Amino acid sequence: MTTAEKKVTRLEVVEPKHLDFGKKWDYAPSPESTDFVKIAPRHELFIGGKFTKPKSGSYFKTINPATEETLTEIADANDADVDAAVKAARQAYEKYWSKLPGSERAKYIFRIARQLQEKAREFAIVETLNGGKPIKEARDIDIPLAVAHFFYYAGWADKLDFAFPGRKTRPLGVAGQIIPWNFPLLMAAWKIAPALACGNTVVLKPAETTPLTALLLAQVIQEADLPPGVVNIITGFGKTGAALVKHPDINKVAFTGSTEVGKMIQRSIAGSKKRLTLELGGKAANIIFNDAPIDQAIEGIINGIYFNQGHVCCAGSRLFVQEGVADIVIRKLQDRIQTLRVGNPLDKNTDIGAINSKQQLQKIQELVQTGVDEGCKMHQTACELPKKGFWFAPTFFTGVAQSNRIAQEEIFGPVLSVLTFRTPEEAVEKANNTAYGLSAGVWTDKGSKIFKISSQLKAGVIWGNTYNKFDPASPFGGYKESGFGREGGLQGLMPYVELV
Ligand code: NAI
Ligand code: MG
Numbered sequence: 001m002t003t004a005e006k007k008v009t010r011l012e013v014v015e016p017k018h019l020d021f022g023k024k025w026d027y028a029p030s031p032e033s034t035d036f037v038k039i040a041p042r043h044e045l046f047i048g049g050k051f052t053k054p055k056s057g058s059y060f061k062t063i064n065p066a067t068e069e070t071l072t073e074i075a076d077a078n079d080a081d082v083d084a085a086v087k088a089a090r091q092a093y094e095k096y097w098s099k100l101p102g103s104e105r106a107k108y109i110f111r112i113a114r115q116l117q118e119k120a121r122e123f124a125i126v127e128t129l130n131g132g133k134p135i136k137e138a139r140d141i142d143i144p145l146a147v148a149h150f151f152y153y154a155g156w157a158d159k160l161d162f163a164f165p166g167r168k169t170r171p172l173g174v175a176g177q178i179i180p181w182n183f184p185l186l187m188a189a190w191k192i193a194p195a196l197a198c199g200n201t202v203v204l205k206p207a208e209t210t211p212l213t214a215l216l217l218a219q220v221i222q223e224a225d226l227p228p229g230v231v232n233i234i235t236g237f238g239k240t241g242a243a244l245v246k247h248p249d250i251n252k253v254a255f256t257g258s259t260e261v262g263k264m265i266q267r268s269i270a271g272s273k274k275r276l277t278l279e280l281g282g283k284a285a286n287i288i289f290n291d292a293p294i295d296q297a298i299e300g301i302i303n304g305i306y307f308n309q310g311h312v313c314c315a316g317s318r319l320f321v322q323e324g325v326a327d328i329v330i331r332k333l334q335d336r337i338q339t340l341r342v343g344n345p346l347d348k349n350t351d352i353g354a355i356n357s358k359q360q361l362q363k364i365q366e367l368v369q370t371g372v373d374e375g376c377k378m379h380q381t382a383c384e385l386p387k388k389g390f391w392f393a394p395t396f397f398t399g400v401a402q403s404n405r406i407a408q409e410e411i412f413g414p415v416l417s418v419l420t421f422r423t424p425e426e427a428v429e430k431a432n433n434t435a436y437g438l439s440a441g442v443w444t445d446k447g448s449k450i451f452k453i454s455s456q457l458k459a460g461v462i463w464g465n466t467y468n469k470f471d472p473a474s475p476f477g478g479y480k481e482s483g484f485g486r487e488g489g490l491q492g493l494m495p496y497v498e499l500v
Helices: 003-007 009-014 079-095 102-118 120-131 135-156 184-197 212-223 238-246 259-269 294-310 323-338 358-373 424-432 447-456 490-496
Strands: 045-047 050-052 059-064 069-075 169-171 174-178 201-205 231-233 252-256 275-279 285-288 318-322 377-380 395-398 415-421 439-443 461-464 497-499
Touching: 045 079, 045 212, 059 120, 069 212, 079 174, 079 201, 079 231, 079 238, 102 120, 102 135, 102 184, 102 212, 120 135, 120 184, 120 212, 135 184, 135 490, 174 184, 174 238, 184 201, 184 212, 184 252, 184 490, 201 238, 212 231, 238 252, 238 259, 252 259, 252 490, 259 275, 285 294, 285 424, 294 323, 294 415, 294 439, 318 323, 318 424, 323 377, 323 395, 323 415, 358 377, 358 415, 415 424, 424 447, 439 447, 447 461, 490 497
Parallel strands: 174 201, 174 252, 201 231, 252 275, 285 318, 285 439, 318 415, 395 415, 439 461
Antiparallel strands: 045 050, 045 231, 059 069, 169 497, 377 395
C-alpha cells in the first residue's frame, strides 16, 4: 500500500467503491422555446442613438455554433464608421453627458438595468443561440450578473465624491471598449456601466462571433432614451477594433481578450495620452490540500474548468492536488465527468454547450494533441457529440509535467491538467510558475491556510473553497501577462476617472 492510499483510508470506508456511471440517467429533452425571439435578417451599427447602415456597405454572417446555421447578417464597420461613432460619442460627451449631475446619469443607468431585467429571457436565449453556451448559464449567470452590474454602477453615479476620500473625480471623455465572445453581454455591462456612471461616453465593439446581445442592448439603450451618442455600438472584426484603438479622439481604451492582441494594443497607443486597461488570458491554479472537503472540491473543479466550455479567462485549468488525496480526487473526477451532459445548448439540462467557433475548436484540438503526444494520460467524458456544430468533450489529463504545453498555455476549452504536490511551498511555487496571474482557488479545511497561501499566490482573484464566483461589488483583474486594471467594485471606477 502506498502512503497516498493509507492516508485516504477513512474516505475509502465512507465512500462507495468506484461507481459505474456507464449507464447515465437520461432526462427527457427540455429545450427552451425560442418562439418569441425574432432575430432580424440584418443588423446595422448603433451610432448617435440610431441604427445606421455602415459606410463600408459590407456585412458578415453570424452563426449558431451549435448548428452552424446562419442567424443574421451584421454590419462590418470600417474606419469611416469608427470615426462616425467616435464623433457621436464626443458630441454626446460635450453636449450632454459631462454636464449631467450624477443623480441624473444614475436614472438612465437604472433604467437600462430594469429594462434588461424585464427582457432577461430574450437576452438569455439570444446569448445561447449566438455563443453556444448552455441556456442554464446564460439564464442564471450571464444575464443576471450583467443586470447586477448596471444596478451596482448606477448606484455609484451620484456618490463619486465619496468614493475616494479627499479627492474629486473627473470623467476622461470617450472610452473605446473592445470585448470578447465568452461572456458577450456580461463583458459589455462590465465595460459600459462604470464608464457611464463616471460620466464618460462609449464606443463599444463586441466580438465578431457574438455581436447579437450587444445589439439587443443597443435597443434597450434606445428605449431607455439615453441622449444620442452616449453609447455607440459598432460591429466588425479585429480591424474595426484596431481602428477604434488608434482613433485620435478617444481618451481611454478598455480591452478584454487575448494576450497577443492586448500587447499589440499597448504598443499601438504607446506615447499617446490614452489611458488603458487590459484583461487578458489566464492559466489559473486550483489547489486542493489533503484536508480539503473533497466532494465540494470536485464540484469546484468541475465548475472551475467545464463551466462555459472552459471559455473563461479565470478558468481553473491547472489542478494541483496534494499527494495524499490525489488518487481519490482523480477517481472522483473520472466518475463526475461521466455525468456531464454535452449537447443542445438550449436544453435546460445541458451542462456543456458548443465551442464558440471553429477556430477556437481547432486551437483546443491542437493543444490537446500536444498533451497526448507529450505522453500525458487523457480522460474524457464518454458521450456522443452532435454531428453539426463545434464540440469538445470534457477532458482532463493526468501525468502532466510543469513543462508540458497543456500546463503552460491557455487552452480556453473544457480541458484540465492535473498535477500533484507534497508541501504548501511546492504548491505555491508551481502555481506561480506561469506567465499569467488572473485567478486561483484554494481548498482546505483551515481558514488560516487559505489566507496564508493566497497571500503568496500571484493572482488577482483568489477563491477559497469555491470557484468562479462573481459579484459586481468585488474587483476582478490580473497580474503579469493577465493584464492590469480592475473591473467591478469601487476599484472598477478608477479606470474611468481622473482624480483631482
Ligand atoms: P482576440 O483577442 O483576437 O479577440 C478579442 C476581441 O478583440 C474581439 O472583439 C476582436 O475583434 C478584437 N480584436 C482582434 N484583433 C484586434 C486588434 N488588432 N485590435 C483591436 N481589437 C482586436 O481573441 P480571439 O482571437 O477571439 O481568441 C484567441 C485566444 O485569446 C483564445 O483562444 C483565448 O485563449 C484568448 N481569449 C481570452 C479572453 C479573455 O477573456 N481574457 C477572451 C477571448 C479570448
Ligand atoms: Mg484573435
